[in-house]
Amino acid sequence: MASGFSRIVPTGRSHGAVGYHPSRVSLQFDHIQKSFGATNALRGVSFDVAEGEAHALVGENGAGKSTLLKILAGLVKADRGEMRWQGRAFAPSSPREAIEHGIGMVYQEMLCLPNLSVAANIFCGREICHYGRLDDAAMRSRTRAVLDRLSLKIDPDALAESLSAAHRQLLQVARALAFDCRILVLDEPTTALTDAEADHLFDVLRELKEGGTTILYVSHRLPEVFRLCDRITVLRDGAFVATFTTADVNTNDIVKAMVGRDLPSRDNGPVPTKHEGRSRAQAGEPRLSTNRLARAGHFRRISFSVWRGDIVGIFGLVGSGRSELLETIFGLHRPTAGEICVDGAPVTFRSPRDAARAGIVLVPEERHRQGLWFNFDLRNNLSIPRATLKDAVVIKATGERRDAAAMMGDWGIKAAGIDALPDSLSGGNQQKVVVAKWMATNPRVLLLDEPTKGVDVGAKFEIHEMIRQQARAGLAVLVVSSDLPEILALADRILVMKEGELQGELSGAIATEEDVMRLATHEVVTA
């Protein structure tokens, strides 16, 4: 579907923003490739950043932006390809080396040492010393100079934890400037900021740009990108799509470039294979529904219903509150307002145990951290939830072995046997184990958070097919994914979430990737 686009050819016309010298290449990526196991994170990305420009790097989740930044920061090494920095080949082997070469990173997670002062944070790792003694006076005065440059009124002796989120973010910018960075790289810097805070950050960035600092700005928030950047490079599925000159394009062009797919569809043609559930009448009480559900700081006013046999998809970008929503339904967090109903009756889950007892189970996003036991073999991994919910006292090893073997057959889990340890399995097979262990409890509602993250194409297809099968058998499925084709392939109805709120509902049958992406990124809501 939607792959009617051919690649959008970048216009060659350059324009003369202040301090932007398109002819002087500052940083160049040349056929950068990187894979993690079977996943190709980057498949030969090439583009360059000119001296003095603000360059945006955009793409969906999983497009490869973060991996590219990690390579630049010296956290990860590229498998193939070359980076050139100031005309010379550049392959930092540690973040320290990258910093020494003038790469100033501002990370999304706001790395800071809350128990240390602002000055100590800025000079952490590169303290000014006199014969081994810290020269606090010098660090304080240089901190003050950098803060002045950012027009920030912060006391260099204040503890980092006393600063607002925005100031902590700016602290990282200050840190990069204190080390005389020649390029400032920002990874989704506004994720945790309020609008006013983001405005201040932008003022600072614009001033820096006018002063000649090169900026590489990574974000999926297009309005920000258009406010700040001279050029925009789009990545999709680990590949370079195009570099645009901002003045020549609009948001729609960028959205199209982000989602338009020239690659063979990752699924087996979404629309025809979707099960008949969409046409089925939504009779009676919904299996699961929420009514103005809210959790302060994460999401608010969330109302939706999932019927038996229904597959409802929730799409949203990172930080939209979708995982928190699932975790709240699963009893990991308490909602601050609104209610959750199962079969029309309001329920309160104080723990995942309560939720699972009511037949609501969650396949979590991070299977390593949240889904599997690496000290147990597959038989135990597959049996624990069911035995736990049945309040079994004695382990019935023979029965469990038989059931586990059957589950491995049913779900097509490829492993040496039921005695194999999970770390000997591929990502896709591990994920099947997590899904299978819950399906063994005969749940009524299956919540899936990024069900095929880091899973190879074959396993992804199998997992999708099994989810459809379970829905056909009457299961209510709520799936959260930032993988657009996945949502379109699976869901009967698509709910789009942005910054903690539902932006709208689309029918899975007729929605296109652009429709969904527009709802997820734009400020305008179209009916």
Place this chain on the structure above:
Amino acid sequence: MKRLRAIRELSTVAILIAEVLFFAWYLWPEAGRAHPFLNAENALLILKYSSIYGIAAVGAAVVIISGGIDLSPGAVIALASVIVGHFFVAEQWPLAPSLVAGLSIGAASGLLTSLLVVTVKLPPFIATLGVMGITRGVAFIITEGQYYDVSSRLPSGWQPMGVPIDWLAPLVMFAMAIVFQILMTRFQWGRAVFSIGGNETAALFSGIAIGRVKASVYVISGLLASLAGIVLVLVQGQGKADLATGYELDIIASAVVGGASLAGGRGSVMGAVLGTLIFGVLRNALPQIPGATFYDRLIVGVVVIVIVVADQLLLRRSTKS
């Protein structure tokens, strides 16, 4: 994993046998004289004194497998002995209720720990460090520096349920080891303990009642420590506040030498008991080597490190293949 565990316990047995053989050879007497180490009487002595550690180590292993730690068993042993002494000697209670009082104090200190760990969410190290101080402190307050002479009130040649008093401690230890080995490997509760230690988040996400299981683990550790305490009273005949000082570290070391990982999720009750026997043999044999007396702590320390390093190397190889 089952296979791995079996191998791990066998290797602990192998270390124990190698150790016994070494001392048997090293301490081999001149012709015509009795072997100072290799005789039934000495074996019973080793068993008897290791058992105090061993009973508590069963609980320590369970706690460590759950991903926690318990620093209080030494203090709980002492407090239980004092409580038994207080009621049996000072209050002139009959023996059985006095023993029950001793066990209750162990359960109570375990409950306090679980309250601190599960409800207050203190790290187990801190919680049990505090409980260790409290229980030892209470023992000193009760005794005021004195001790209770329990043996004088016990009938001479007393055989509880027909068991010679010297055999009491080893029998209790082996009984507890077997019971908990089965609970930990064959029962859903034991699997929950392993699953919390292996990946607490996954356990939470899988509907395991984490709070309840964790609480049970600390109560069991307290109970078993107090059981060690009342066995010690019966065997040694004294209720005293400074008994079992520093045992907690030996008990933890035994569990670790027996294959428990302080990261949780790995280990065995049997292994921990075998670990206490390894240390019991060392403690018994080293003083018999002329000039070795001053070296025994050092040797014990080195042994802990060597065994655990060897274990990690072995494990690394077995998971690779």
